[in-house]
Amino acid sequence: MSSSLARFRIGEGEVLLLATVQGLVSERDRAYAALKVERPDVVAIAQSPESVATLLRYEPAEDEDLFEDLPDHDYVYSLRLREFGDVSLPAPDLLAAVRWAQDEGVPVFGVDMPEEAYEDLFTKEVSTWGFLRYGRIQRRLAKRPPKAKDPLSFTLAWDATIRKVKGIARVEAERERVIARNAAALAREKGAKVLLIVEAARQAGVGQHLKDAA
Numbered sequence: 001m002s003s004s005l006a007r008f009r010i011g012e013g014e015v016l017l018l019a020t021v022q023g024l025v026s027e028r029d030r031a032y033a034a035l036k037v038e039r040p041d042v043v044a045i046a047q048s049p050e051s052v053a054t055l056l057r058y059e060p061a062e063d064e065d066l067f068e069d070l071p072d073h074d075y076v077y078s079l080r081l082r083e084f085g086d087v088s089l090p091a092p093d094l095l096a097a098v099r100w101a102q103d104e105g106v107p108v109f110g111v112d113m114p115e116e117a118y119e120d121l122f123t124k125e126v127s128t129w130g131f132l133r134y135g136r137i138q139r140r141l142a143k144r145p146p147k148a149k150d151p152l153s154f155t156l157a158w159d160a161t162i163r164k165v166k167g168i169a170r171v172e173a174e175r176e177r178v179i180a181r182n183a184a185a186l187a188r189e190k191g192a193k194v195l196l197i198v199e200a201a202r203q204a205g206v207g208q209h210l211k212d213a214a
Contacts, residue, residue, distance in 0.1 A: 005018050005034060006210075008187075010213055011188040012188070013193065014194065015044075016038055016195045016196065017196050018030070018196065019197075020199070021081070021152060023091055023092075024151055026085050031093035031094075031100075034195060035100045035195065039104075039193075040192075040193045040194060042186050043097050043106055043108045043194075044194050044195065046175075046197060047094070048112050049112075049114055055094060056102070076138070080142075081155070111182035112175060112179055113175060125167035130165050130166045130167050130168070133166075141158065155200050172201075173205060176205030176208075179202065180207075183196045183206075
């Protein structure tokens, strides 16, 4: 993937949008490079506040196997992603961002919706039938993953297949709106340069909302 950032002027501040294929070890270098060059005032991560809190206190344990505790669909996705390079958890780019921010004394925010809000939204938008179809699609992807020439094409194709389930697209669209709104608020209220790291599949939606806000 390109290391270029999309820039959005928000009031007296700015949001720099960096999209990554989360899980790939190679994305760690892209995150470090962006942070070192841009030296943002704030790091925003498109994960729930709870997930970012976990990242902030994460310390690797000896013989730890984080893949073992993943939900089946996340495990299968990670397994298939390995066809494009080494994969690790927590996502190396996010862990790199957190470590850089801690070293530099820069605040880190999780700008996705809280986990409880996400669960409520998912329950509201995805019916029981949709949830069953969601499971079938995940099992099909495990057997026949998208054909792709690179990791970006792979993750976008995987996401597009999942979004065919009725309601999932609305859930992800709302996540994108919330992520952009919260990142823009940090830039506007603090007059800060905010570096926002998002999953590649959320880049287009989040970017459009930031463009509208700018």
